[in-house]
Amino acid sequence: MFLHRLTKHVALGAALFAAPFAGASTAQAQLKVVTSTTDLYDIAKAVGGDKITATHIGEGYQDPHFIEAKPSFVLQLRNADVWAFVGLDLEIGWMPLLLQGARNPKLQAGQPGYVDASRVISVLDVARANVDRSQGDVHPLGNPHYWLDPENGRRIAKLFQETFAKLDPKNASVYDANAKAFTQRLDAAERTWQADLAKIKGQPVVAWHTSWRYFAEYTGMNIVGFMEPKPGVPPSPAHLASLIQTMKQAGAKVIVMEPFYDKKTADFVASKTGARVLVLSPSVGGTKGLSDYIQLMTSGIQQLAAAL
């Protein structure tokens, strides 16, 4: 009787003991990933699959330079295993404060969970790095909009694969297979873009912000001018007057702009030059239907080719 009760007691104790740990180990099996943008989020999800949980701070329809980071994000960062961000000062306005508030040793610079995706990128416009930030230039360390070149999408996927495998080695083969599958889907999409890319190559266009520089490097579209006199500085009448002349001389047919800029100003320039305004989202989730990275690239290329 005594033995029976003891056994029962031990069994009950073991069950009580095991239950919370079983729950915890399930939760721990998934890496907790927080990204600054939807584009990094989508690529992280593609590589991590069901082995990670992921959240993003910015929304695709927001200007990535001016994301409003709510204090509630501190809690997400406090519990995260990985913090992945675009870098090159894109998140400078809010990231230091959130990381400070999170006090998470896994997300300190130098730790594997601190993922500055720009370190695997060949950064454009770095020669401008000695510009004075007080003049309003928002790209003091070079151009941070690198995800709009699919080659950089592949590099980001590889970086996530290596990061996740390091932090969660038992699932390394899953991350490897997922990264390969992502690259294969991107390769397959790329093959469908070829006719549109041929149409775009060499065509003179104007872009609002230098966010389209990497896209232009990839597609071959020829950016003959920008609506902004400097990245982040709104167009002045004098700048627009000179831009209109440049567009007429170059025969630019399209003004590419993001949904969060002032379309009236672009319409004005279009009316003076006979160009069309093409509103393109630079990020996953920026407009309806852009639910993943490959769709984002496909849609941008198709829409631009159709507008030319």
Ligand SMILES: [Zn+2]
């Ligand atoms: Zn920018």
